[in-house]
Each structure stands twice: as structure tokens, then as C-alpha cells.
Amino acid sequence: MNKFTRLNGLVAPLDRANVDTDAIIPKQFLKSIKRSGFGPNAFDEWRYLDHGEPGMDNSKRLINKDFVLNQPRYQGAQILLARENFGCGSSREHAPWALEDYGFRVIIAPSFADIFFNNCFKNGLLPIRLEAAQVDELFKAEADNAAYKLAVDLEAQTITAPDGTVYPFEVDAFRKHCLLNGLDDIGLTLQHMDEIAAFEVKHRAAQPWL
């Protein structure tokens, strides 16, 4: 997994609530048996005017110029500004894979769906919850300023705006540790192998049908 420490990145706004994982990566792309290559199909149904299927040459497709991420000013964006309940719906980890492959490293929203939120951390993506009013402020500031960038510092748990405003954020200590160091969860868990084995013996003695 990619480490995340700090980032000074271009911000792209996605101003709608309840963006679900079907919208982030439509189901036809879930047929892949790989983990990578989903970026060109992130938000496929919003981003292109024609219907996308796996294996298509996306550079030849009809671009929806009205979709925000297609605007020239947002090319190269690494921070996605979003609204409440981002990532709801299906548990597909293809959603964070697609966002990460597209180039995003940070998503800021007032709230996230649980499974999506979890999945982000496993893939070097940092989801940040801010107060709805703060997110509103950022949407306004972004709209008023071309090439709007935010500086995200995971160690310090802060977002710093160009005008110097600092937005502190919360992050779970364990997840922060893993993200900062790019640690593989499985390796960490296997350090407790003996405890797991001991638990298992006890657990199955009490419920032998398991």
C-alpha cells in the first residue's frame, strides 16, 4: 500500500449528496479480476456520454463536458471535495481503487458510508470528515479561486487552506499509523497469531459445531 504523509493538492468539487459506489465505478467494470486500471472508468456514467464497457479505448469515447471532473481546471486534482454520505451502497472496493487510480489521495466530506470509509484506508486514500459548515466553506472558497489547493498533513491531522485557515481533523490512531507507514494489515495481525490460535481453541471447544 502507498504511504500517505502530506500532500499539497488541487481540489475538485463534487457537489452532490449520497454519491454511491455504483456511480463511482459502474458494475460492468467489476468483472475485472485485477486491482488496478479502474481510473479511466471512475464515474463512468457521468463522465462519458456513451455507454462504457470494459476493454474499450476510453480516449475515443464521447466526453461529457458538463461533468465537473472533465473541466480543464480540475485536471490533475488529488483532493475530492464531496457531500454527505459519500460512498454509500455496494461494498465494492473497486470504488476506492478507481478513485486512487484516477489520482485522488484525499476525499473530504461531512460524512462517509462505513464500508467505503474503511476500504479507503486499505488503499492509501485518506477520507476526512469535516463539519458540514466547514465543507460548505471549502466549496465556496474553491468556487471563488482558480487552481485552489489544500495542504493536507496526516501526521499533524490538519488541512491548511491558501488563506492560512487551518482545519484540524480526526483520524483513528491505528489507521493513521498504517497509512503513514504504508503497512499491510495482514502482516500486523499475524503478529498476534498465537492469540488467535488460542482464542480459536477455546471458542470451538465451547461451540464444536462451528
Next chain:
Amino acid sequence: MSAQTLYDKLWNSHVVRQDADGTALIYIDRQLVHEVTSPQAFEGLRLAKRRPWRIASMLAVPDHNVPTTNRAAGISDPISRIQVETLDANCAEFGITEFKMGDIRQGVVHVMGPEQGATLPGMTVVCGDSHTSTHGAFAALAHGIGTSEVEHVMATQCLVAKKSKAMEVRVEGVLGRGVTAKDIALAVIGEIGTAGGTGFAIEFTGSTVQALSMEGRMTLCNMAIEAGARAGMIAADDTTFEYLKGRPFAPKGEQWDQAVAGWRDLHSDAGAVFDATLLLDAAQIKPQVTWGTSPEMVVSVDGCVPDPATMSLDKREGAERALVYMGLKANTPITGIAIDKVFIGSCTNGRIEDMRAAAAVAKGKKVAASVMLALVVPGSGLVKAQAEQEGLDKIFIEAGFEWRDPGCSMCLAMNDDKLAAGERCASTSNRNFEGRQGQGGRTHLVSPQMAAAAAIAGHFVDVSKL
């Protein structure tokens, strides 16, 4: 010891270790596997040269990509075929039990698991699928996980997790005519919103819930995720035990008695404290129909499509966008909405009881000429066989429905069953998101009775008045 909720009991009995900040390792009793969210996990295991920790805890089935017609010809879409073949190959390589496409036990993973008795009270159950909440109907702690976590559970038999808050959704009283567990679920989501359960595990309690069959309880827990809760659960009781007794993976003989004795404790203690509570009066719930592109956009069948102008600012824009997508005008009576297609099936409503309920409405009637396609897709091969034994297939076919082979089908349209742009569908599935049943397709979520009645009439009708 102080009074515990069911969630407390399930959580506490599976904590392997817990750090000071609450991050815990939770032992997983059962992992269900399907073809869409597992290939990358198996690949990860291979790359790291790891083996699954406890192979017997896993049970696999292909469901999302399988065709519902002409199975003998195999899967025509090459990409779908590769995904199913990859599952077959992975299960063979690691020695995991799999019910393949030709097996009568094959079906939607959340129908198959309980049907086999592979979901038992007191278990922790995970699957790389958000509707894993379904299995909570058996007083199990069950939730969806991502593919990285699928790999993690395979390799360690544990999940890294933090305890959620507990919410009680209590439903009391007797449901009206034609009102089902699906309507309770939609009514709850309409009440608390799709993010209302975020951060919570929901326990459904009350006399109405206790009176539900296991099928109904599964429908209710299945939809907990649509309210934002990762897990839904219901206390174990005689209904639970009767359903499970004699199923292939359920304990037998003396072990059965020992198990049941322990399972009787799987309920919230009197006086247990929840972090949030919602109370619903069953008598007030009417058949529900969604009008928008989120399950919370729902009204009673005797209502009208709402007017965004009357909504609070934060809801208005989303509602306006949903009406454009759905091709609907504000204030249209729900019963005035004509439909093009009907889908009866999915892990929400693809069980035998759902088939029976839909057939009872369809019996002796004909699908309206204006309805292009009315699909009935049983949740598993065993549901299909049972329905055929009861003659339900004939009722459907005579009425003009298509009777298909089991799978996810038009719930998410990863196979050939899908809506074309602009088509409107009465669907017993669980998500009405944009494009869910096919790009540009318009989904209205309803119960099986409501879907069958809509197929016959060509538009929504109030089944409580039939």
C-alpha cells in the same frame, strides 16, 4: 454483569484482543465468497504465499454474473465467464467448498448461506458484499467487507474492527393486509434516511418483528445496509431454530440441543441500553414505493411523488435531480405511474415465501400488455425446485411472467438481464440508484406482492385494497 444488548453479546464473544483505543481483532466464524469481490483477495494470498487460516469456514458461490437462461450454453459474456471461472479455479486450488453454476444449491450468496444452515446464531459472518447484513436475522453479527478485508479474513480468520454504536428499531403491532417486511424496511429508511444508521448496528425488535418468518426477518436485515448500518440483527427464538433444524450445516443430535440451549440467550437483556431508538407502529405502515434514486426517497402507495419545492434546502436539489432522472413530475399519484418491466427476485425478496406471495397475486391473472418483461428469478436452485414442486412456476408462466434460473440477475444487471435507458421497473431488489438495473434505467423498489400486482395492472396498485 449489567444488561447487555444482543450486539454486545455477539461482539464480546468474538474479541480476540483489543487495544486501548478500542481497535479490536474480531474472530470470524463464517466467510461467504462470491466471484466479484474475491479474485483480488485470492491473488493477494498467492502473492504473499499465504494460505487460508481455516478453509472450512469458507463457502463460495457464483451469483452476480451467472445467466438466468440457457445455462447449458455456459456464460456467453467472456469477461463474466472469466470471473466465474476464476472463482472455480481459486476454490479448487485452496480446497474451498463451492456450489457451482450447475449445482442445485447455487444461488444468491445471501439466500444460499442461510438455506444451507451455514449461518447460525451467535456467529460472526462476513462476505465481500454489503448485503451480508441479511444473516443478522439469525442473531449473528454479519456485515459486508471490502476485498482487502476478504483477504485479511482468509489469511487471519480475523477482522480489524471497532465496535459500532447500537440502535434499536422497535416495531410493535400487527401489519395491515398486504404489508410486508420489505415495507417495514423501506418505512424505516424513509424515516431515518440512508445515512441514519451510519456508525450503528441495528437490532430490530418488537412484536411485529417477532411475528415475522425467517424469510421476512432476512428481508428486514438485508435492508439495514440501505439505512447506512453495516449490520442488522434480530434475536434468536423458536422461529429461528425451526428454520435451521436439519439444514446441512446445522449441528445435529446432541450438539443441536447444546447449541439451542446456548442460542436462547441471544437477545438483548431487559434493561439493556441502546445509543438510539426508533419506534414504529406496524398498523401505520402501508405498502411502500420508492419514487427517486435513493431508498430514502420513498412514499406509501396511496401517496404522490413529492414536490421538491416543499422540501428543506438540503434535500431539494437531490430530489429535483432524482425526478429528472426518473422522468417523474411532482404530485403524480404513485398509482398513476406506468411501468415497463418487473423484477421479482434478489437477496432481498428471492426466497420461497416471496415467490408464494407474488404467485398468490398473479394467480389466474395476466401480465398487462404494456409490460414488456416480467421476470421471476428465484434466489437459489433450491428455492426454484421448491416453488416448482408447489406449482408456482406454472402460475407465473400462465400469467405471462418469465421463470428463470437463480442469481442476482436484474438486481444489479451484471448479466444480460437489464433495463434499457428510460425503462421503468417495479423491482423487489434493494437499490434504486442511477443505473443500478442498467444505464438510464428507472427503478421503483417494492415488495413482491406490489411488484406482481404492478405487473398485472401495468402500473402501481395498492395491494392492501386488492
